[in-house]
Amino acid sequence: MIDFSLTDEQRMIQDAVRAFMKKEVMPYEQPLLHRALKGGSAELDKGELKALQKKAKEAGFWGIDTPEEYGGANVGPVAEALIHMETGKSFVNFKFGGSAMNVLFLLNEDQKPDYLIPVIQGERSAGFALSEPGVGSDARNIKATAVRQGKEWVLNGEKTWITNGNDADFVIAFFRTPEEGDANGVTAFLVDRAMGWKSSPIRMMGAHDPASLHFDNVRVPDRNVVGKVNDGFRVAMAFIYKNRGWILGGKNVGASERLLAMAMEQAENRVTFGKKLAERENIQFMIAESEAEIRAAKLLVLDCAWQASVDKDYRQASCVSKFFVANMANRVVDRVLQIHGGMGYAKEMPIEKWYRDLRIQRIWEGSDEMNLAWIFRSLREGRAQIGDVH
Numbered sequence: 001m002i003d004f005s006l007t008d009e010q011r012m013i014q015d016a017v018r019a020f021m022k023k024e025v026m027p028y029e030q031p032l033l034h035r036a037l038k039g040g041s042a043e044l045d046k047g048e049l050k051a052l053q054k055k056a057k058e059a060g061f062w063g064i065d066t067p068e069e070y071g072g073a074n075v076g077p078v079a080e081a082l083i084h085m086e087t088g089k090s091f092v093n094f095k096f097g098g099s100a101m102n103v104l105f106l107l108n109e110d111q112k113p114d115y116l117i118p119v120i121q122g123e124r125s126a127g128f129a130l131s132e133p134g135v136g137s138d139a140r141n142i143k144a145t146a147v148r149q150g151k152e153w154v155l156n157g158e159k160t161w162i163t164n165g166n167d168a169d170f171v172i173a174f175f176r177t178p179e180e181g182d183a184n185g186v187t188a189f190l191v192d193r194a195m196g197w198k199s200s201p202i203r204m205m206g207a208h209d210p211a212s213l214h215f216d217n218v219r220v221p222d223r224n225v226v227g228k229v230n231d232g233f234r235v236a237m238a239f240i241y242k243n244r245g246w247i248l249g250g251k252n253v254g255a256s257e258r259l260l261a262m263a264m265e266q267a268e269n270r271v272t273f274g275k276k277l278a279e280r281e282n283i284q285f286m287i288a289e290s291e292a293e294i295r296a297a298k299l300l301v302l303d304c305a306w307q308a309s310v311d312k313d314y315r316q317a318s319c320v321s322k323f324f325v326a327n328m329a330n331r332v333v334d335r336v337l338q339i340h341g342g343m344g345y346a347k348e349m350p351i352e353k354w355y356r357d358l359r360i361q362r363i364w365e366g367s368d369e370m371n372l373a374w375i376f377r378s379l380r381e382g383r384a385q386i387g388d389v390h
């Protein structure tokens with residue numbers, strides 16, 4: 001028997017986050033749009049984000065995906081997905097405090113006090129530095145190198161497109177270590193900004209301006225190696241599938257739901273040639289098609305999160321979810337913009353911002369093509385069966 005109902009606890013969490021978003025976060029939307037119209041930023045600054053996170057903590061939302069031993073709520077993947085669906089309903093770049101990217105939980109006990117706990121506490125911020133100017137999708141081909149010298153490593157090379165790279169106090173960064181017994185070996189390191197790497201910002205089409213990071217003979221102590229030497233890809237992959245499956249997927253479902261609600265309202269209110277847009281069949285079809293796609297996407301996200309929650313191998317579900325949901329959200333925002341006509345394209349409305357912001361979802365954390373390649377390989381190599389969701 002299949003039962004798709006949420007537990008009482010999951011429903012309670014969903015309702016509480018929805019109420020918090022409405023009361024505390026959505027009121028920032030208009031002021032942020034106006035700030036951007038005057039040449040400022042449409043994103044929350046650090047102070048604004050911290051103030052909201054403090055309010056959220058007081059309301060009981062802190063460390064949603066952080067294990068209890070670190071003081072977190074550890075609500076589980078399905079509730080996490082539901083939370084991201086609610087936070088995704090606003091374009092405001094809000095996220096709850098008390099979390100750390102999951103690779104940091106792989107650190108050893110000596111590393112955690114400097115690189116995990118302060119991130120959970122919001123005292124330090126981190127970045128994940130894998131991509132390079134010449135290498136993105138084929139990440140195994142990175143060129144930056146780490147060479148051992150006594151009890152230190154010397155790092156050289158450039159990382160690019162690094163989210164939070166302009167602000168991060170440290171990064172978990174990946175370097176080729178060919179002198180360590182494997183010509184293709186890659187090792188992960190914890191590298192503080194204070195150790196000497198420099199960042200330069202890159203302006204992008206939408207939110208999420210990343211940075212290029214420059215490593216010029218940066219010296220790192222041996223104790224900052226993450227996991228084992230030449231085992232960097234296992235570390236990198238720990239980060240990727242969760243993000244693909246229900247964090248980005250959840251947010252994109254939430255954004256699409258909010259956008260479609262705006263389209264419904266516009267279709268009811270706008271009259272052309274003596275009739276509401278809602279009475280035109282092509283507009284009805286655009287809305288209905290979006291609704292069908294949102295429902296399919298939501299089930300993919302929740303199924304992936306559920307698979308993770310019962311310790312199944314959720315990698316295929318994660319790639320399917322990432323690919324489908326990112327494309328669905330881009331189709332929905334395009335239709336919603338079209339239904340709004342000129343207003344959809346205007347900066348007074350959030351639609352044009354969402355249109356720009358959502359485009360990255362088809363590129364980062366594995367582009368469309370990389371996810372499709374994985375999906376096909378899994379079928380061909382028998383790791384997944386056609387249509388087998390359980």
Ligand SMILES: Cc1cc2nc3c(=O)[nH]c(=O)nc-3n(C[C@H](O)[C@H](O)[C@H](O)COP(=O)(O)OP(=O)(O)OC[C@H]3O[C@@H](n4cnc5c(N)ncnc54)[C@H](O)[C@@H]3O)c2cc1C
Binds near residue numbers: 128363370
């Ligand atoms: C805003 C932003 C933030 C980012 N944040 C981070 C971060 O924090 N950390 C990090 O390490 N990276 C980050 N990235 C990098 C991101 O992961 C890469 O951009 C992504 O992996 C694609 O790599 P690429 O840009 O080098 O494109 P390429 O690998 O050059 O690919 C270009 C195009 O060709 C396609 N393609 C490539 N190979 C094939 C193939 N074999 N068959 C068919 N098609 C193919 C790709 O899908 C893509 O459409 C970020 C990028 C952006 C834009």
